[in-house]
Amino acid sequence: MKSFIALLRLQLLSRYADMKPRNLKTALKEKKGRTIGMIIAIIFLIAYLGGMLFFLETKMIDILIRLHMPEMLVTLAVVLATTGTLVMAFFFTLSVLYLGRDATHLASLPIKPRTLLSAKLTQVWISETCIDALLILPACILYGVKTGAEALFYVRMVVVWLLIALLPICLIAFLSSVLIRLSALWKHRETIMTVGGIAFLIAYMFLMSNLGGMTGGSATDGGAMMESFVTGSASRFASLTKMFPPAEWAAEGMLGQNNQMFLVWILISLAAPVVTVWLLGYSYRKLSMLQSETPSGTKKKFTGRESFAAGGQLKACVLREVKTILRVPSYATNILPICFMPLLMVIIFSVSIGKAGESLGALFQSMHPALIMGILAAMMAYMAGMNPALSTAVTREGKGHDFLTALPVPTMTFIRAKFIVGYGFGAAGVIAASVALLIMYPGVELQVIMALVLCLLFSYVNSALALSRDIKKPKLDWVTEQEAVKQNFGVMISMFVSWGILIALAALTYVLIDKLHLELLPIFGILAGALVILAIAAHAIMKNNAEKYYCKG
Amino acid sequence: MIEIQNVTKTYSKNKKKAVDDLSLTVKGGELFGFIGPNGAGKTTTIKMLTGVLKPDEGSITMAGHRMDSERLEAQRLIGFVPDGNDLYDRLSGMEYLNFMADIYQVSASRRKAHIEKYLHIFELEDAINSQVRTYSKGMKQKLVVIGALIHNPPIWILDEPLGGLDPRAAHLLKEEMIRHCNEGNTVFFSTHVLEVAEKLCTRIGVIDHGTLRAQGTLEELRSGEKGASLEDLFLQLTDDGGDNE
Numbered sequence: 001m002k003s004f005i006a007l008l009r010l011q012l013l014s015r016y017a018d019m020k021p022r023n024l025k026t027a028l029k030e031k032k033g034r035t036i037g038m039i040i041a042i043i044f045l046i047a048y049l050g051g052m053l054f055f056l057e058t059k060m061i062d063i064l065i066r067l068h069m070p071e072m073l074v075t076l077a078v079v080l081a082t083t084g085t086l087v088m089a090f091f092f093t094l095s096v097l098y099l100g101r102d103a104t105h106l107a108s109l110p111i112k113p114r115t116l117l118s119a120k121l122t123q124v125w126i127s128e129t130c131i132d133a134l135l136i137l138p139a140c141i142l143y144g145v146k147t148g149a150e151a152l153f154y155v156r157m158v159v160v161w162l163l164i165a166l167l168p169i170c171l172i173a174f175l176s177s178v179l180i181r182l183s184a185l186w187k188h189r190e191t192i193m194t195v196g197g198i199a200f201l202i203a204y205m206f207l208m209s210n211l212g213g214m215t216g217g218s219a220t221d222g223g224a225m226m227e228s229f230v231t232g233s234a235s236r237f238a239s240l241t242k243m244f245p246p247a248e249w250a251a252e253g254m255l256g257q258n259n260q261m262f263l264v265w266i267l268i269s270l271a272a273p274v275v276t277v278w279l280l281g282y283s284y285r286k287l288s289m290l291q292s293e294t295p296s297g298t299k300k301k302f303t304g305r306e307s308f309a310a311g312g313q314l315k316a317c318v319l320r321e322v323k324t325i326l327r328v329p330s331y332a333t334n335i336l337p338i339c340f341m342p343l344l345m346v347i348i349f350s351v352s353i354g355k356a357g358e359s360l361g362a363l364f365q366s367m368h369p370a371l372i373m374g375i376l377a378a379m380m381a382y383m384a385g386m387n388p389a390l391s392t393a394v395t396r397e398g399k400g401h402d403f404l405t406a407l408p409v410p411t412m413t414f415i416r417a418k419f420i421v422g423y424g425f426g427a428a429g430v431i432a433a434s435v436a437l438l439i440m441y442p443g444v445e446l447q448v449i450m451a452l453v454l455c456l457l458f459s460y461v462n463s464a465l466a467l468s469r470d471i472k473k474p475k476l477d478w479v480t481e482q483e484a485v486k487q488n489f490g491v492m493i494s495m496f497v498s499w500g501i502l503i504a505l506a507a508l509t510y511v512l513i514d515k516l517h518l519e520l521l522p523i524f525g526i527l528a529g530a531l532v533i534l535a536i537a538a539h540a541i542m543k544n545n546a547e548k549y550y551c552k553g
Numbered sequence: 554m555i556e557i558q559n560v561t562k563t564y565s566k567n568k569k570k571a572v573d574d575l576s577l578t579v580k581g582g583e584l585f586g587f588i589g590p591n592g593a594g595k596t597t598t599i600k601m602l603t604g605v606l607k608p609d610e611g612s613i614t615m616a617g618h619r620m621d622s623e624r625l626e627a628q629r630l631i632g633f634v635p636d637g638n639d640l641y642d643r644l645s646g647m648e649y650l651n652f653m654a655d656i657y658q659v660s661a662s663r664r665k666a667h668i669e670k671y672l673h674i675f676e677l678e679d680a681i682n683s684q685v686r687t688y689s690k691g692m693k694q695k696l697v698v699i700g701a702l703i704h705n706p707p708i709w710i711l712d713e714p715l716g717g718l719d720p721r722a723a724h725l726l727k728e729e730m731i732r733h734c735n736e737g738n739t740v741f742f743s744t745h746v747l748e749v750a751e752k753l754c755t756r757i758g759v760i761d762h763g764t765l766r767a768q769g770t771l772e773e774l775r776s777g778e779k780g781a782s783l784e785d786l787f788l789q790l791t792d793d794g795g796d797n798e
Contacts, residue, residue, distance in 0.1 A: 300682030316655030408628035
């Protein structure tokens, strides 16, 4: 037990070290502005997401009460918590259990594999339970207050909240063990991780789009749209909970509808970790070492027929950037899906709405042409704003940064290479999405092309600013590649900046359409002009930061 | 070839001078060993020599090119082997060498000849098309050395170059270093292995607490004390320092 506590403490301390009061105090002393900015951003993010969720739930419960199905809010919360854990905790659990750099070190310590596995699974459970608190508690409390639920309901709610993550985590633990075992057998183990990760995300998006799919174009205001969504989705929620019966047992149990199955669910949830630790404990030590071993790739000998073709410095830097992104699973799974998200969204959207696609075409016909252009551009630009390729471009160099700056390469060549690659990936995704839109929705060709131009210009601004920020404040002291792209404050800042610009542009579009009553072409001209000016300014900032900060001295 | 004049570098975080008023000249044909305890300022000096860090005061010149005003020209003259070799694990060895050759603008025929020669010398032919992360520590070090020398630079700056190399590869690299100097070029390298410095170097510099404590040939350092080994001299010169990291 002592080892378990010590291990759990170590895991939690290393993961949440920044939040320790003492470390926070030191950070406030050394980097006051940055730390305060970070705290404000985190509070803003929690308030923004929490506020949005609360707003949606309050609207929803009123509608559900009107429809005599308030318990659907509880079911929805349970389904979201379950699928959220299954999907979002997958990569986290996989990296905690099998991809930690400390695997060799921990394996050398006199600790039982089962103790180690228990501590790691407990760490995942604590993280997921904190996230589930946001999903389960507000929705259920709202339900309880609005329907005048008894005290027993709140007791059951706490039980569900604490246990809801256990079964999905255990399932993921088994699944990731199989994946690690299989990938270790295959020499291209990183390809399996990359392809598997991207496929998993696409599947998740399909699932979510089915959950939130539109049910028709008749809805005219927010309330009606939500009502239409609720009635149309009720059967889908029911079938989803049936797909994973424990979620149904938990939801029904919390509502007091099936006490017997609720008890069964509690017992299964409590037994699952015990069984998981007992079964996986046998092979955990061996499996946890598999990824830290040198891969068993076949030796590829020098043949003399290799390409020795000479290229320029820019080409060399571009190739290095591209190869690194494509070959590191953490980079590929974080960058590529987001770059091609606009295309995926168009495809998924078209597939999931089915026949409603016709009414979407009709909706397009009834809208102001500039509004269609604006909406399409905004949708694609919103995704482009989340692209971490440039907001982590310097950070990804890590310990190699000093070596790169020792090379006789002009600073702007490095920066240009990063920009070309990051912007290029994003632009490819946006262009592909536009082509898909042109094929699927004929009749709005001009608006789609204009939206593409605006989005490419917006991406230029956004990319230059994201790269500028990373040039100035790169996080080079990372240990794992996942840390470089995931636990990076710069990604969040760049995202907020891009959304801020997007909101300003949306306001400008509103004024141009609604107040000044301009036509499509002048609106496009004004927006494109504004974006060109912003792009020139952003490029100047990027160049200035590159000269000033890249070779830090 | 290498001229360091009154160079000072302070890290803003701890206000401590990592290198304090360092002046040093390494001529063509010299194999200069740079030794000192941990945290003495060796790596900071090497980072300034290679243009990674800019000195707060003083100047660095490489074969007539000032590192502050002619950084790229100066860097083109250097072959740099950094300490620690976890660079570009996901590239294959061949891709890494082509990257370095492109950066230094080495023609196709020259790079082919160079790569073939050094792959053979360092016995790296069997793994050159595999990803770098599959290499052992020594293989990675060999690859970094081949990449650093791909443009046949007149000045070699090597930070702990023998770490991780097997005895045969270490011997070969030492021979290459001597051959390079015999051709009138310069090698500046840091090491913790005093025996290597003693046997290999034409001149030695001892740095401690950021200050150059002594420099010269082994004989000059001994200053008449017959039989004193470099280890004895090192311990004397760095008596108050020790490990201060």
